[in-house]
Amino acid sequence: MAGVADEPLLSVRDLAIEFDTLDGPVRAVDGVSFDLRCGETVGLVGESGCGKTVTGLSLLRLVPEPPGRYAGGSIRFGGRELLALPEAELRALRGRDVAMVFQEPMTALNPVFTIGSQLTEVLRRHRGLGRREARVQALALLERVHIPEAARRLDEYPHQLSGGQRQRVMIAMALSCGPRLLVADEPTTALDVTTQAEVLAEIRRLQGELGMAMILVTHDLGVVAETCARAIVMYCGVIVETNATAALFAQPRHPYTLGLLQSVPRVRETRLAELPVIPGRVPDLRSLPPGCRFADRCPRVSERCRAEEPALTPIAGGGQVACHHPQP
Amino acid sequence: MDVLQFALRKLLAGVPLLVGVTLLSFTLMVYFGPDKTYELLGKNSTAAQIAEVRHELGYDRPFFVRYAEYLRELATLDFGHSDSTGAKVSTLLARSIPVSLALELPGFVLGNLLGLALALTAAFHRGRWPDKLIMGVAVVGMSVSFLIVIFAFQIWFCTSHGLNWFPVRGWSAAGPLDYLAHIAVPTLATVFVALGYNTRFYRAVIVEEMGRDHVRTARAFGTPPLRLLWRNILKNCAIPIVTRVMFTIPSIVIGGALLIETAFGIPGVGRVTYEAIISGDQPVLKAVVGLTASLFVLTLLVTDILYRAVDPRVSLQ
Amino acid sequence: MTAGMARNGDGVAVPATRRTSLWQTALAKFARDRAGLVGLTVVALYLLVAIGVWFGWWATEWADITGAKWAPVSAQHWFGTNIIGQDIFQRGLYSTATAFEVGLVVAVLVVVLGGLLGATSGFLAGSWVDEIVLWTMGVVDAVPFYLMVAAIAFALADYPYAMHVAMISTFWTTTGRFVRGEVIKLRGLEFVEAARALGVGQAAIVLRHVLPNTLHILLVQMTLCFVDAIKAEVVLSFLGLGVKDGMSWGLMISESTLEFLAGHFNNLVAASLLMFGLVYAFNMFADALQDALDPKRVA
Ligand SMILES: Nc1ncnc2c1ncn2[C@@H]1O[C@H](COP(=O)(O)OP(=O)(O)O)[C@@H](O)[C@H]1O
Ligand code: SF4
Ligand SMILES: [Mg+2]
Numbered sequence: 001m002a003g004v005a006d007e008p009l010l011s012v013r014d015l016a017i018e019f020d021t022l023d024g025p026v027r028a029v030d031g032v033s034f035d036l037r038c039g040e041t042v043g044l045v046g047e048s049g050c051g052k053t054v055t056g057l058s059l060l061r062l063v064p065e066p067p068g069r070y071a072g073g074s075i076r077f078g079g080r081e082l083l084a085l086p087e088a089e090l091r092a093l094r095g096r097d098v099a100m101v102f103q104e105p106m107t108a109l110n111p112v113f114t115i116g117s118q119l120t121e122v123l124r125r126h127r128g129l130g131r132r133e134a135r136v137q138a139l140a141l142l143e144r145v146h147i148p149e150a151a152r153r154l155d156e157y158p159h160q161l162s163g164g165q166r167q168r169v170m171i172a173m174a175l176s177c178g179p180r181l182l183v184a185d186e187p188t189t190a191l192d193v194t195t196q197a198e199v200l201a202e203i204r205r206l207q208g209e210l211g212m213a214m215i216l217v218t219h220d221l222g223v224v225a226e227t228c229a230r231a232i233v234m235y236c237g238v239i240v241e242t243n244a245t246a247a248l249f250a251q252p253r254h255p256y257t258l259g260l261l262q263s264v265p266r267v268r269e270t271r272l273a274e275l276p277v278i279p280g281r282v283p284d285l286r287s288l289p290p291g292c293r294f295a296d297r298c299p300r301v302s303e304r305c306r307a308e309e310p311a312l313t314p315i316a317g318g319g320q321v322a323c324h325h326p327q328p
Numbered sequence: 329m330d331v332l333q334f335a336l337r338k339l340l341a342g343v344p345l346l347v348g349v350t351l352l353s354f355t356l357m358v359y360f361g362p363d364k365t366y367e368l369l370g371k372n373s374t375a376a377q378i379a380e381v382r383h384e385l386g387y388d389r390p391f392f393v394r395y396a397e398y399l400r401e402l403a404t405l406d407f408g409h410s411d412s413t414g415a416k417v418s419t420l421l422a423r424s425i426p427v428s429l430a431l432e433l434p435g436f437v438l439g440n441l442l443g444l445a446l447a448l449t450a451a452f453h454r455g456r457w458p459d460k461l462i463m464g465v466a467v468v469g470m471s472v473s474f475l476i477v478i479f480a481f482q483i484w485f486c487t488s489h490g491l492n493w494f495p496v497r498g499w500s501a502a503g504p505l506d507y508l509a510h511i512a513v514p515t516l517a518t519v520f521v522a523l524g525y526n527t528r529f530y531r532a533v534i535v536e537e538m539g540r541d542h543v544r545t546a547r548a549f550g551t552p553p554l555r556l557l558w559r560n561i562l563k564n565c566a567i568p569i570v571t572r573v574m575f576t577i578p579s580i581v582i583g584g585a586l587l588i589e590t591a592f593g594i595p596g597v598g599r600v601t602y603e604a605i606i607s608g609d610q611p612v613l614k615a616v617v618g619l620t621a622s623l624f625v626l627t628l629l630v631t632d633i634l635y636r637a638v639d640p641r642v643s644l645q
Numbered sequence: 646m647t648a649g650m651a652r653n654g655d656g657v658a659v660p661a662t663r664r665t666s667l668w669q670t671a672l673a674k675f676a677r678d679r680a681g682l683v684g685l686t687v688v689a690l691y692l693l694v695a696i697g698v699w700f701g702w703w704a705t706e707w708a709d710i711t712g713a714k715w716a717p718v719s720a721q722h723w724f725g726t727n728i729i730g731q732d733i734f735q736r737g738l739y740s741t742a743t744a745f746e747v748g749l750v751v752a753v754l755v756v757v758l759g760g761l762l763g764a765t766s767g768f769l770a771g772s773w774v775d776e777i778v779l780w781t782m783g784v785v786d787a788v789p790f791y792l793m794v795a796a797i798a799f800a801l802a803d804y805p806y807a808m809h810v811a812m813i814s815t816f817w818t819t820t821g822r823f824v825r826g827e828v829i830k831l832r833g834l835e836f837v838e839a840a841r842a843l844g845v846g847q848a849a850i851v852l853r854h855v856l857p858n859t860l861h862i863l864l865v866q867m868t869l870c871f872v873d874a875i876k877a878e879v880v881l882s883f884l885g886l887g888v889k890d891g892m893s894w895g896l897m898i899s900e901s902t903l904e905f906l907a908g909h910f911n912n913l914v915a916a917s918l919l920m921f922g923l924v925y926a927f928n929m930f931a932d933a934l935q936d937a938l939d940p941k942r943v944a
Contacts, residue, residue: 022677060548066455095549102548107541112563112639121559122549157640173549348784353796360800467932471925473879475898476917483905496906582789587880605795606885613799617792624787 007079009213010036010059010181015073017054017063026285027071028054030237033312036213038180043224043245044217045260046234047282052217053103055234056183059215060094061085078180096126099174101203103186105167109158115142115169116154119176126177141172145202164195168202175206182207185217200227221260225249233257236283236293239312243319253315253326255298292324300325335633342629349621354398357614359391398614402622407615412607417615420600428585428596430501431511435518436580440573442519443526448557450527451534462527469524474584478517478591485513497593514588522580526572533568537561567639574631578624582616667861671937681933687926691741698742706735718911725911727897728904736892737915743893744875744923751812751874752867758813759820760863764851766821767828778825782818790815790877791884798886805889808881812874820866827859861938868931872924879920894920 017029029051036042044052057063058075061082075082078097085093102108110118119141120134129137135154142150145168158166167187174182184203188196204227207214216227224231225245232242233254241254252258289295291306298305304324312322369381382388386397401407407417450462484490494513501507537543543560551560562569585598593599597616604612675681697703712726719725724733766778788796794811801807831837832855840850875894881887882895883902894916901913 022674062544062548091550091552093550094547100548102541102545104541108545110542110546110560110564112566113559121551125550159640170545344780345783345787348780349787352784352788356796356800467925467928471928472921473876473898473917473924475880475883476913476920479898479902479905479913480917483910487906489905489908489910578789583791586791586884590884601792601795602884605798608799610799613792613795617788617796620789620792621784621787624789628787 007076008035009038009040009078011074011076012055012059013074013076015055015058015075016071017051017058018069018071020067020069021286023286025069025071028068028237028285029058031073032234032237032239033073034232034239034242036181036215039211039213040230041207041214041216041228043228043231044215044234045219045221045224045231048219049282050234051237052234053185056100056185056215056217059181059183060098060100061090062094062100092126095122095174095179096177097179098181098183099177099179100183100185101167101170101174101187103189105163105170105190108170109166111158114155114157115161119154119169119173122173122176137176138172141176142169144175145169145172145206147172162195164191164199167191167199171199171203171206175210178210178212180212182212182214183217184214186219187216188223189219203227221249233260236288237285238293238322239320240294240323241319241321242312243317243321247317247319251317251327253319253321254294254323255300255327256294258327259297300327331633331636334636338629338632342625345625345628346622349625350399350402350618351395353614353617353621354395357610357617358394358398361610361614363387398618401615402618408611410604410612411609412603417611420612421597421615421619424595424597424600427499427501427594428589428598430507431499431514431588431594431596432518432580432585434511435515435522435584436577438515439519439522439526443523444530444569446523446527447530447534450531451538454535454538463531466524466527469520470528471524472521474517474521474587475591477520478514478587481513481517481520482591485516499592499594499596510592510594514592514594518580518584518588529572530565530569533565534561537564540564567635570634571631574627574634577627578620582620667938671861675933675937678933678936680929681937684926684929684931684933687922688930691923691926692745694738695742695745698739703735703738706732711735724915727900727912728909733897733911733915736897737894737919739892740894740897740916741919741923743888743891744878744920747809747812747878747888747893748871748874750809751816752870754809754813755816755870756820756863756867759817759866760824760856760859762817763821763824764828764856764859767825768832768847768851768855770825770829770832775825778821782821785815785818788815791880794877794881794886795884803889808878808887808889811881811886812877816870816873820863820870823862823866824859827862828855831855831858865931865935865938868927868934872927872931875920875924875927 012035013033015029015032016027018025018027020026032051032055034042044055046052054063054068058070059077059082061070061075063070070083073083077093080089082090082093109115116135116138119138120129120131123129123134123137124131127134127137139150139154142153147153147165147168153161153165153169158169161169167190171187187203188199191199200223203214203216214228216223218224228245230242231245231248233240233248233256235256241248241252241257243253248257249261252261283289283293283296289306291304291308292298292301292310295301295305300323302325308324310322310324312320314320315326369377379388386394389397405418405421409416410420413420446462446466450459453459482496486492486494486496494509499510501510538561540560542564543556546556546560582598582601585596586602587598588594589596589598590602600612601616603609604616694703710730711732712721712730714726714728714730717725724737727733727736762778762781766775769775785793793815794808797811797814798807801810804810828851837850837854840854845854878887878893879895879898882893883899887893887895897912897916901910901916904910905913
């Protein structure tokens with residue numbers, strides 16, 4: 001058992017995910033590796049389209065197939081290989097051991113069933129509760145995520161709730177079975193600014209209380225700084241840098257990370273709708289340059305960068321960076 | 329109470345439509361319809377005779393008076409007598425409508441159920457061979473004319489040139505076997521043609537629903553496939569499905585019956601209509617057109633009210 | 646102005662990029678759709694046959710009695726002859742031209758009527774004009790198609806184009822509804838607002854700015870209408886409400902009802918296969934067109 005205890009909760013190795021498109025297969029995730037220990041919080045940052053959501057979905061093996069396909073690598077969770085798990089076992093795992101909160105609270109809930117019905121369904125399936133018990137638990141969950149008039153809300157339909165309230169319901173649902181890992185995919189992006197702060201605070205508080213591990217997908221570096229112990233920066237389907245949040249902010253090593261940090265406004269009155277703009281364009285996943293994917297936008301680019309793709313390598317100070325000429 | 333109010337409001341909203349369809353059928357069939365003066369009088373008649381007959385037929389009365397008369401006929405189901413057979417139109421309809429229902433209903437239900445089943449199969453194997461096969465056959469079904477299908481099946485199943493299993497023409501519902509023998513080929517033809525359209529429609533609706541966020545959420549919480557199908561897909565597709573079923577009822581009953589009953593010599597309302605079209609039998613036609621259109625409007629209203637029952641998003645406003 | 650915005654006579658910028666890119670991607674997508682290309686090719690072949698008929702290159706003897714009653718398939722009569730000894734192959738070819746005549750006339754007029762009424766009602770959404778158009782669509786849709794045709798044939802007595810009128814006056818509602826929906830969407834867009842702010846007249850806005858942006862809907866509806874018209878013709882001719890003079894697949898099929906119970910299938914098979922070929926090809930073409938033009942369509 002000693003070996004199992006040492007093993008991280010989640011271990012992703014060389015994960016590759018492809019999508020079939022009209023122009024042939026596209027690698028949305030291309031050799032991603034990272035670990036997560038029990039109770040740890042990690043922020044997954046990167047521009048829109050860099051593969052954050054796909055990575056998050058793969059942790060529940062939820063990438064739509066087709067057009068998607070797991071093209072290689074491994075995802076070990078709690079000692080089991082998810083990519084080899086039979087569908088029935090995956091179903092037992094989804095929502096119970098690994099839960100996910102999605103970006104779009106307006107559409108993520110089933111519009112034709114009440115909040116109560118959707119919450120109790122999960123409780124009854126995964127915790128084997130009876131009808132009445134499940135309802136009591138559902139009410140407790142809604143109160144726990146601070147939904148006002150929780151008892152009344154149980155019998156309401158999603159369209160009767162505001163976006164923020166719906167996202168709280170999603171969070172309640174995700175936490176209902178005490179998962180060991182929560183994947184929160186831009187949980188606040190679709191909400192207005194004040195609601196964003198409240199919901200985020202809620203997630204932070206509950207994560208602390210329940211002690212689960214969490215992957216927080218976001219394009220907001222500020223959110224990562226406030227919430228996560230560690231950050232992973234993705235670009236075009238690969239991890240370009242990862243480090244403890246404090247170290248990453250204090251000394252970004254990858255030119256892309258630096259670019260992200262530099263373009264964060266000093267005084268942050270409002271949260272950003274989109275990641276700050278870095279000059280240049282994200283290359284098309286269908287026709288990636290042979291060398292470093294960031295080469296066209298990088299101020300430190302050299303001959304070597306254009307010829308040879310940099311691998312993720314450990315750096316002094318604990319992090320890892322994929323760059324031939326990291327910032328000093 | 330809410331539901332009652334909602335229903336009343338919907339019914340009220342249906343009034344302009346009812347006025348419209350009755351006005352349309354009146355204008356086309358009665359006002360601009362055939363002039364029977366000369367039929368009754370013969371060619372060589374005096375102006376006075378003509379005027380007298382026209383007055384008797386009511387042709388000299390103003391448009392809206394005649395329209396009101398037509399409405400009264402519709403409301404009391406009293407359309408007078410058929411020009412060609414002399415039978416009372418209401419009796420004619422009362423006799424033929426049940427036949428049409430008995431003939432069309434099995435095919436209608438089967439066509440929708442099978443269409444839904446095939447669509448589900450195709451949608452769940454989206455992009456793989458079962459999907460391609462089903463959708464390929466559906467386009468074939470959509471591309472053959474109903475009339476050709478009827479003739480082909482008739483030759484194949486009902487004549488000595490083919491299997492010769494069933495009667496070619498006629499109608500009898502004396503016993504269950506008799507009934508089945510007479511509806512078998514018409515039903516096959518109806519299902520064959522309906523399947524093409526139904527399968528495509530249902531598949532499009534289902535595939536769209538399968539791509540929705542709430543389906544992904546349900547999967548993320550371990551919902552098993554059948555439960556997903558029921559709670560997330562079918563329940564959410566209920567509105568388009570109910571709409572389609574309700575919308576196609578009047579046109580299937582009349583349009584489908586028209587061809588089937590004519591080809592198979594079945595004395596249903598379709599055959600009655602066909603004969604009225606051929607012989608220019610105005611009292612029958614104006615009854616059929618007016619009634620079907622009004623029935624359609626009423627169906628729409630019922631559908632609207634049904635929405636309320638299947639989908640909480642449809643508010644009572 | 647931004648690159649890609651073209652100025653036109655009114656001095657209002659229309660988003661040229663929006664339009665051209667839709668057509669460019671659609672063309673690229675269509676060019677890769679094998680079924681669609683095959684469909685289009687077959688349709689083109691049929692059109693060639695029809696053109697030949699119009700110019701008198703072939704099928705000139707379709708009405709003549711050129712052989713014995715029910716002559717079998719032979720080098721002289723490729724599909725045999727019918728009940729009175731007319732050549733079925735020639736009649737089949739001739740009917741191709743009729744099919745295109747019916748299909749094109751109906752499809753074009755449906756799209757014009759549906760486009761204009763739909764655009765007007767969408768542009769004036771909420772006004773009494775819109776209410777009237779919506780009401781008309783509701784009324785027309787409430788009458789089953791064949792009955793509508795019968796009623797119109799009734800009212801128009803022996804007018805030879807009663808069938809065309811009937812099809813056009815029932816088919817336009819679908820196009821009308823689609824265009825109305827699209828126009829309501831377009832109405833809120835910047836370039837239309839800008840045109841209005843500059844005092845461009847309503848009719849000019851609809852004709853010059855709004856309708857061109859609904860062309861993709863009109864094109865798709867036109868293909869669908871074409872298919873519907875050809876299929877409806879067969880049934881209507883059988884019911885005695887169809888093509889009045891000339892020859893059509895529907896008339897051939899009606900004619901064949903006198904023959905097939907006696908065991909002579911040539912007329913039925915020839916007309917059915919010719920018609921099926923065109924309709925199937927057109928359906929494939931229409932499908933590919935919809936896939937190419939509607940990015941949100943589920944395929
Ligand atoms: N359903 C899909 N079909 C095709 N490609 C997809 C699909 N989902 C994602 N992708 C591809 O994966 C890439 C990453 O998407 P995603 O993970 O959603 O990005 P983000 O970082 O914004 O969450 C996209 O740029 C796209 O190319
Ligand atoms: S490898 Fe070269 S191009 Fe890529 S980020 Fe580092 S310095 Fe820039
Ligand atoms: Mg995302």
